[in-house]
Amino acid sequence: MNDLAGKHFVLGLTGGIACYKAAELCRALIKEGATVQVVMTEAAERFITPVTMQALSGRPVYGSHDASGFDGREANGMPHINLSREADAILIAPCSADFMAKLLHGRADELLSLLCLARPIARVPLLLAPAMNREMWAHPATQRNMAQLAADSTTILGVGSGFQACGETGDGRMLEPPQLLQDVVAFFQPKLLAGKRVLITAGPTFEAMDPIRGITNHSSGKMGFAIARAAQEAGAVVTLVAGPVHLETPRGVERIDVKSARQMLEATLRHAPLSDVFVATAAVADWRPAAESEQKIKKDGTGQAPTVAFTENPDILLTVAQSERAQSGALFCVGFAAETNDLAAHAKAKRERKGIPLLVGNIGQLTFGLDDNQLLLVDKDGARELPRASKLVLARQLIAEIAQRTGATA
Numbered sequence: 082m083n084d085l086a087g088k089h090f091v092l093g094l095t096g097g098i099a100c101y102k103a104a105e106l107c108r109a110l111i112k113e114g115a116t117v118q119v120v121m122t123e124a125a126e127r128f129i130t131p132v133t134m135q136a137l138s139g140r141p142v143y144g145s146h147d148a149s150g151f152d153g154r155e156a157n158g159m160p161h162i163n164l165s166r167e168a169d170a171i172l173i174a175p176c177s178a179d180f181m182a183k184l185l186h187g188r189a190d191e192l193l194s195l196l197c198l199a200r201p202i203a204r205v206p207l208l209l210a211p212a213m214n215r216e217m218w219a220h221p222a223t224q225r226n227m228a229q230l231a232a233d234s235t236t237i238l239g240v241g242s243g244f245q246a247c248g249e250t251g252d253g254r255m256l257e258p259p260q261l262l263q264d265v266v267a268f269f270q271p272k273l274l275a276g277k278r279v280l281i282t283a284g285p286t287f288e289a290m291d292p293i294r295g296i297t298n299h300s301s302g303k304m305g306f307a308i309a310r311a312a313q314e315a316g317a318v319v320t321l322v323a324g325p326v327h328l329e330t331p332r333g334v335e336r337i338d339v340k341s342a343r344q345m346l347e348a349t350l351r352h353a354p355l356s357d358v359f360v361a362t363a364a365v366a367d368w369r370p371a372a373e374s375e376q377k378i379k380k381d382g383t384g385q386a387p388t389v390a391f392t393e394n395p396d397i398l399l400t401v402a403q404s405e406r407a408q409s410g411a412l413f414c415v416g417f418a419a420e421t422n423d424l425a426a427h428a429k430a431k432r433e434r435k436g437i438p439l440l441v442g443n444i445g446q447l448t449f450g451l452d453d454n455q456l457l458l459v460d461k462d463g464a465r466e467l468p469r470a471s472k473l474v475l476a477r478q479l480i481a482e483i484a485q486r487t488g489a490t491a
């Protein structure tokens with residue numbers, strides 16, 4: 082992916098052990114297509130050398146002594162002006178408690194805080210990835226400073242929780258580079274569903290026969306998880322009801338893990354009344370064993386296999402689509418159809434059967450487990466193809482489509 086192609090960042094490092102993670106973050110930004118100008122405070126230079134950051138960014142690093150008037154590299158001697166105007170965003174990672182306090186007061190006694198103050202505030206966003214000991218993080222002064230910085234048009238990317246270099250455990254760790262990258266990419270996505278509540282089902286279901294066995298299918302959940310990520314990037318509040326899959330939860334998404342279709346139905350019905358959009362990507366098992374044995378079904382030595390009777394599972398999408406909220410148009414329902422052949426005809430028929438405004442068709446063998454896919458959008462007026470692309474790219478296109486159809490486009 083090249084989600085940051087053409088974007089130029091000032092990556093600022095301040096004093097903290099998390100500086101070692103900034104090296105990986107720099108690489109990640111560049112791999113995603115960005116260019117990066119590193120600026121380090123004097124304290125940051127004690128944790129990681131400018132040589133490392135220069136090698137990774139491919140540009141000489143600006144350090145604490147390169148402040149206005151002291152820098153021979155810039156024709157006008159004003160790196161704080163030049164660097165802050167070239168950037169599409171300034172990202173401070175790690176951002177120390179001290180540096181936040183400095184930003185809050187508009188202090189400018191070295192290059193990094195100087196260029197933050199000099200940035201054109203309406204055009205160049207400032208993003209902070211705080212990193213500090215848990216007591217420092219929880220301190221009222223830090224919390225107060227952050228609230229004020231947010232009010233001053235600064236975006237605070239949050240912190241992680243866990244074991245800290247100081248030996249304590251709690252909140253305040255810098256987010257990991259892949260998490261920061263996801264947040265930065267999300268920051269630049271258009272907020273097409275700002276404030277909307279989106280409910281998504283994803284993955285297979287598992288229908289137990291006994292405590293050991295059951296039936297399921299090959300759905301990987303990747304398409305549904307990509308849609309959850311795209312919706313979150315678009316500013317929606319996202320709830321993801323996930324069957325058994327081995328996927329990381331997209332940043333900022335509330336995930337509810339379920340196993341069976343009935344559990345998925347229950348979780349979905351709990352959230353549907355609060356939602357504006359419902360996207361059913363889950364490959365729900367059509368049938369479940371009629372009876373679930375409490376104990377393992379044993380071979381009895383007769384050579385006779387047990388007979389398993391099946392019963393039909395509830396249709397989650399149909400149930401939601403028939404609810405008053407969906408019927409009144411307050412809840413926009415989107416279904417998926419995985420077919421092996423005659424996609425257009427099957428998808429059209431399925432949309433009508435489910436009574437939903439939009440159905441997305443895909444070919445099972447061309448999507449299950451893969452990172453890319455191709456989609457067919459079917460509505461009452463006809464069908465439109467979204468050509469083969471990564472599931473995340475397709476998910477963003479689908480979210481834009483949903484935003485347009487629900488009139489939510491910001």
Ligand code: C5P
Nearest residue numbers: 361362363365395396397398416417418
């Ligand atoms: O009914 P069918 O499986 O052909 O339709 C697929 C669509 O219906 C998908 O959106 C799927 O998530 C949803 N579905 C459901 N509950 C079921 C079966 C399918 O929500 N029991």
